[in-house]
Amino acid sequence: MAEVLERQNTYLAAFERLERELAAAGTPALHRLRKAAAARFAELGFPGPRDEEWRFTPLAPLARIPFEPAPHDRVGDSCSFRIPSVPKGVIVCRLSEAMHKHAALIEPHLARYADWKKHPFVALNTAFVCEGVFVYVPRGTVLEAPLFLDFHAGRDDDGRVWHHRSLVLLGENSQVTLVENYSGPMACTYFSNAVTEIVVGPGAMVDHYKLQREGDRAFHLAVMQVQIGRAANFSSHAVTQGGQWVRNEINAVFEDEGGECILNGLYQASGEQLVDNHTLIDHAHPHCASHELYKGILDGKAHGVFNGKIYVRQDAQKTDAKQTNQTLLLSDDATINTKPQLEIYADDVKCTHGATVGQLDAEAMFYLRSRGVGLAEARTLLIYAFANDILRRIQVASVREELERSLLQAHHLPAIDAGEEDV
């Protein structure tokens, strides 16, 4: 407990030290926001052991380390974006640049959605808001090629923390494919505390991918807040592989009728990794559909947490919500805490949820072996199949193929021949 309190002060002291530097980025209004968020973080503090939202996620490992804020330039350099060409009217730039050039565009949205008043780590991120990526796609514009956002730690980032903040604004009927990529070196202890806010305008479509392949000592906490407009479509695939302590939060809110939200996820952990996935889908309006499928493979002493909240508000009639969490435990010491949490206040809705935890299916094992496939290969083939059930849903071919390839390699399975696979 004393450690947690001390750590809170470490972050606050860093804020005071860096305040002047931060104030130089953006308008005075934005800096007032930072100060308010820092004050809020001081009030909220680190979540306590009795906080239901953090019940299964130990904070002590994070609190134990006095992370130093990464130097200002370094925070900027650690994030970049890739896109072959930027169509007319589309803006893709660093957030620090947007704070100067596009203040009128970002200020009505930045920090308006991710709830820094309630969430201590969002508050902390907001106190340091400065770098990340800003994306603006105007009405009716379609980005054909995927936009890659890369957040990359280097060897020098050992002992550092950063708070990347990204903002994505999509105009009516626009369309974008986004790939957020988090990576870093092995044996390097850093803390990535990221927040991404996405506003999906009416009729717009977002195909979002998050690949978390941080180094094996990394701490990773990312909150994604998504506002889904009328008849808009948001689809997310989150693949979590790296890090020693990882928590992904996705909060999606239907802001109007007719929206659709798909949240799929794959988490693979071994050793002593902690992987926590918290999702919330808020059916605040009628006639919206959400489908959620999270699958996990835990080995060694890995600890998984899945918490899936679905709120169906009183007015949200004709809601169609489906949630599934499946976890494979490959060792006796691996654990998962899975908790579906459906709160339904409307009466004309279709909501289902299911969670399974277990070992490889014995009948499928026998099926493979009865075809001549050996025990070890049958096992790896089924693990691959379990994971690939998520990967095959990835629409960006380069991302899907790379993940499939690394999955096959990790299990010493033969590569897929061109033209052989269409799954």
Next chain:
Amino acid sequence: MLEINNLHARVEDKEILRGINLTVKAGEVHAIMGENGSGKSTLAGVLAGRDAYEVTEGEVRFDGKNLLELDPEERAREGIFLAFQYPVEIPGVSNTYFLKAAVNAIRKHRGLPEYDAREFLKLVKEKMKLIHMNEDLLKRPVNEGFSGGEKKRNEIFQMAVLDPRLAILDETDSGLDIDALKAVADGVNALRSPDRAIIVITHYQRLLNYIVPDRVHVLMRGRIVKSGGKELALELEERGYKWLEDSVREPQSV
């Protein structure tokens, strides 16, 4: 090819097979008929190596080898194939990827070089024609979303590709309409050969109109109570199984 002598097997403490004797030669097609619970699927499972069953007595020889001491994959590599009554769905792996792993495991065991992509594709195309299998099904995940008929046809397609010496078809006719049944039977007939034996396990005579057996055996309470030619199947169709019940109570004569 296959010799079963006094085979006894049980699940937990329930004895299901109670002294099976059966000899199957290369080139023959044998039908094993019986009511639900007679032990048909248990026999298929024991032959393929399903580990839910415990063999308590007797032996099974396959080409002279002691089959019961082999793992399921070793049996498959030696040339045994079981067409499942309920084929398993494996989302996430395509039919072709799965089959290639199986074919190459078997080839490796036989000391043959593994097939590369081109060779494998050639084999698959050839067998697809033989079984009239839709190419579309190949690229889909194993059995996922297949209709009952598609699943059973996929079993026969796998049989065609794996080229077993002994194929055991466990209620391959169950749940099929007449068109699907004919299609599956055509596939099986196309695979009849002097080198291969086939055991057809079924509840109904219907399938045997299309896959005409050399021998028919009736299984009842874990024993073969009557054996005969293909006309025995017709007799069963007409008279049911009841009239054979008396013979169960008698000690079985071999």
